[in-house]
Amino acid sequence: MIHASRMVAGQEKSGQSSSAQAAEPVALVDNPQGRSPILLICEHASSCIPRRYGTLGLGREQLESHIAWDPGALGVAKGLSELLDAPLIHAGISRLVLDLNRDPSAPDSVWTLSERTAIPGNQNLDPAERAYRVREVYEVFHGMVDRFIEPRAKAGQTRCVVTIHSFTPVYRDVPRPWHVGLIYDRDERLARKVEAGLSRDSALVVGMNQPYSPADRVFHTLERHAERRGLAPLMIEIRNDLIRTEDGQASWAHRLAPLLREGARTL
Numbered sequence: 001m002i003h004a005s006r007m008v009a010g011q012e013k014s015g016q017s018s019s020a021q022a023a024e025p026v027a028l029v030d031n032p033q034g035r036s037p038i039l040l041i042c043e044h045a046s047s048c049i050p051r052r053y054g055t056l057g058l059g060r061e062q063l064e065s066h067i068a069w070d071p072g073a074l075g076v077a078k079g080l081s082e083l084l085d086a087p088l089i090h091a092g093i094s095r096l097v098l099d100l101n102r103d104p105s106a107p108d109s110v111w112t113l114s115e116r117t118a119i120p121g122n123q124n125l126d127p128a129e130r131a132y133r134v135r136e137v138y139e140v141f142h143g144m145v146d147r148f149i150e151p152r153a154k155a156g157q158t159r160c161v162v163t164i165h166s167f168t169p170v171y172r173d174v175p176r177p178w179h180v181g182l183i184y185d186r187d188e189r190l191a192r193k194v195e196a197g198l199s200r201d202s203a204l205v206v207g208m209n210q211p212y213s214p215a216d217r218v219f220h221t222l223e224r225h226a227e228r229r230g231l232a233p234l235m236i237e238i239r240n241d242l243i244r245t246e247d248g249q250a251s252w253a254h255r256l257a258p259l260l261r262e263g264a265r266t267l
Helices: 073-084 126-154 189-198 218-227 244-264
Strands: 008-009 027-030 037-040 088-091 160-167 180-183 206-208 232-239
Touching: 008 126, 027 126, 037 073, 037 218, 037 244, 073 088, 073 206, 088 126, 126 160, 126 218, 126 244, 160 218, 160 244, 180 189, 189 206, 189 232, 189 244, 218 232, 232 244
Parallel strands: 037 088, 037 160, 160 232, 180 206
Antiparallel strands: 008 027, 027 088, 180 232
């Protein structure tokens, strides 16, 4: 039984050096005793680059942009965690170091070009360095998720896994009309329940498997932690200009919480 209000993984401890993290936690768990059957995950919650990597050759503006993280996603996820009384696991390291929502064997698990921005610190990466990042970032984060979810799933305490993301309104000069996207694969149960609720607002443009789909290799976390356990998966993408402020994040958390609660109840 976990008795802490927060858990961390991958953080340096006294007498144990781990220069990859440089005292930055790879994974954090909020509300681990949450009673909701929904587990929330936010893989792109942070823009933090551990000291080991400097700035990866990027400027401050680039490191604060959507290429480094999903702006607003963590605020929405934390709001949902509170409203639903749901556990939340979120990353403490930028996806520019390693993208936690990609299979580690995929070339784009370590980005060399994001949209139109080259990532100098990731160019011509030595295989040993890539393996190091997989071990110290990917395995730490997903190992924590596995250890957390497995006993809850076996006990029937967790029935759904929901990942929270945000997307840029314009990508490579192409405007994106959607306010929110619901990403799903073979198991559509939770996606369709949430879609039905969102469709009550005629002003909302909802994308089903837009602006991404599993074909874009963005479903890795849910494949690993939800689908293989028979849990209902859902990836929620919110346009980031709608959640850049705390008010926007709170508004979307309040919009989504009852839909997720009802969807999970009917599974």
